[in-house]
Amino acid sequence: MSAAVPDRPRKTIPSWALVGRQDKTINPDQERFQAERAGSHTVEIDSCHVSLIAHPDAVADLILQAAEASRSAAATSLATTGSADGARAEAGIAGASLVAGVGAVLLGRRLRRHSR
Secondary structure, three states: OOOOOOOOOOOOOOOEEEEEOOOOOOOHHHHHHHHHHHOOEEEEEOOOOOHHHHOHHHHHHHHHHHHHHHHHHHHHHHHHHOOHHHHHHHHHHHHHHHHHHHHHHHHHHHHHHHHO
16 A cells, blocks of 8 residues: 655746757757646747757857746745745846856857858
């Protein structure tokens, strides 16, 4: 006889996913499955596995979407709880994401310039 396992509460941590439809390294169907399972905001592009280099603008746009959503969530968190701790943490994550996105765009442009 096995004991029933209670349902665990689902976490509500927002996430974003970029699926490269032409990815030969990770099957796009698997990427979609994982993104759906995580409840991610998913964007699909016609790209291979290295979309960070091949399509830096699309990657940066997704990062900016995440940063903006995090910033909005941080403002809501501060307004509803009166606590700035969560807002600071989310703003830090959004800032780090923004820096990573800008770096990706600059790297992609630099690599494209050198390959011409």
